[in-house]
Amino acid sequence: MNTVTTIILTLIVIVNGIFAIKFLKDLNKNKQAMRKEPGSNLFLAISSSIIFFFSTFGISDFAISTILYRKKKLVEDTKLPGTLNTQCVIPVAVMALAFISVIKVDMTTLVVCIVAQIIGAYIGPRFVVKLSATVIRRFIGTGLVIATVLILAGKFNLIPSGGTATGLSGGKLIFAAICLFIFGALNNIGIGSYALTMVTIYALGMNPAVAFPIMMGAATFSVPIGSMEFIKFGQYSRKITLFTSTFGLIGVLIGVYLVKGLDVSMLQWVVAAILLYSGVSMLVNEYKSAKGIQAA
Known part of the structure; x- marks a missing residue:
């Protein structure tokens, strides 16, 4: 393991440790409110x-959390973006530590992508908390449809399937940085960056496996920074975040260490169908609501 990798892994522990401290302080201060969630x-x-x-x-x-939490009415729509971000901080940190340690990736490319997404995530929450529930639902609905399209495009070989490169340079690296900056901002609106990062990596001719350390590495720095803003504004579900920060790790550890060879092709079809239905239905409901308001 080289020096840069060691530094990145150390910073992951530090940054996510700071998030954990802020979260636990907020949790302790709002224990009664959390129990009522x-x-x-x-x-x-x-x-x-x-x-x-x-x-x-x-x-x-x-995407999966959006469907589940809205269906079970576990969190208000206005707090959904914050919850989606805060809940994944600790699990994603564990993913990043694992993938960066075992998958070969050019360190310059990894660092540039991480920094770009951090900047996007830091700027994002300042605008997201000012958005109405209607605007948030429209963004999330659109994000679900986009995620579906990306999954299906890959299944039908309509988008590049990647190459063998483990790093980028020149214009390709600049393009990747711009994309990761945008993805960092979108995270704060409740639109996940995984599918978008994967497609970007594939399109730029990189080894598809490289998408994992890049997307987990970028997320594990950008998401806690944005999430600390949501904690400051109180715009998230403390109870959900507590459970995902503990029990979510069980799923991560099984996924990383025990079932690396699992064929998720069929799962991708199922997820695509669920995302399409949920995204379209959410947008249709918003359209009907808007028409109803206009008619009134």
Whole structure:
């Protein structure tokens, strides 16, 4: 393991440790409010493990969580973006530590992508907290449809399947940095960056495996920074974040260490169908609501 890799892994522990401290302080200060939040302990423990098991393979925890939490009415729409971000900080940190340690990736490319997404994530929450629930739902609905299209495009070989490169330079690196900056900002609106990062990596001719340390590495720095802003504003579910930060790790550890060879092709079809239905239905409901308001 080279010096740069060691530094990155150390920084991951430090940055996410700072998030953990801020979260625990907020949790301690708002214990009574947290206990009143909806959701049974057993359900949250099981769902957290499953969500982050799938997330380890690049199946968006943002998308699955959005569907589940809205269906079970576990969190208000205005607090959904913050919850999606805060809940994944600790599980993603563990993913990043694992993938960066075992998958070869050019360190310059990794660092540039990480920094770009951090900047995007830092700027994002300042605008997201000012958005209405309607605007947030429209963004999330659109994100679900986009994620579906990307999954299906890959399944039907309509997008590049990647190459063998483990790093980028010149214009390609600049393009990747711009994309990761945008993805960092989108995270704060509840649109996950996994599928978008994967497609970017494939399109630039890189080894598809490199997408994992890049997307987990970028997320494990950018998400806690954005999440600390959500904690400051109180715009997240403390109960969900507590359970995903503990039981979500079970799913991550199983995904990383025990089932690396699992064929998730069929799961991708199922997830694509769920995302398409949920995204379209959310947008249709928003359209009907808007028409109803206009008619009134």
